[in-house]
Amino acid sequence: MNSSALHTSHNSAIEIGEAAKLFDIGRNTLFRELRNAGILQADNVPYKRYMKYFTVIELPVSIRHQCEIRPVTHINQQGIEYISKRLGLCKQLTLPDFTTPGGIQ
Numbered sequence: 001m002n003s004s005a006l007h008t009s010h011n012s013a014i015e016i017g018e019a020a021k022l023f024d025i026g027r028n029t030l031f032r033e034l035r036n037a038g039i040l041q042a043d044n045v046p047y048k049r050y051m052k053y054f055t056v057i058e059l060p061v062s063i064r065h066q067c068e069i070r071p072v073t074h075i076n077q078q079g080i081e082y083i084s085k086r087l088g089l090c091k092q093l094t095l096p097d098f099t100t101p102g103g104i105q
Helices: 016-022 027-036 048-053 077-086
Strands: 054-063 066-075
Touching: 016 027, 016 066, 016 077, 048 054, 048 077, 066 077
Parallel strands: none
Antiparallel strands: 054 066
16 A cells, blocks of 8 residues: 555554645654644654544564564544644645545545
């Protein structure tokens, strides 16, 4: 599954990078803003009180020829709406269809 695909098997959530595109900001910028707002921890995993907006999936990644398990944070539709308001990113959003595969174009 490519990074622009909808992750329907994981609580209908999309990767943070795809959410950042909705706000016309970069992935790293969105992660930084979420950490600064106290929503994400230093490892980009949400604090427990914000977990209803996110899904964290542990995936194997190759780092320096070694396989490590790392958390990958995804955000659901409710989370996109929440951070839009919380971070003042309230531009006119066209939210993806979280119910069908390929909701992000």
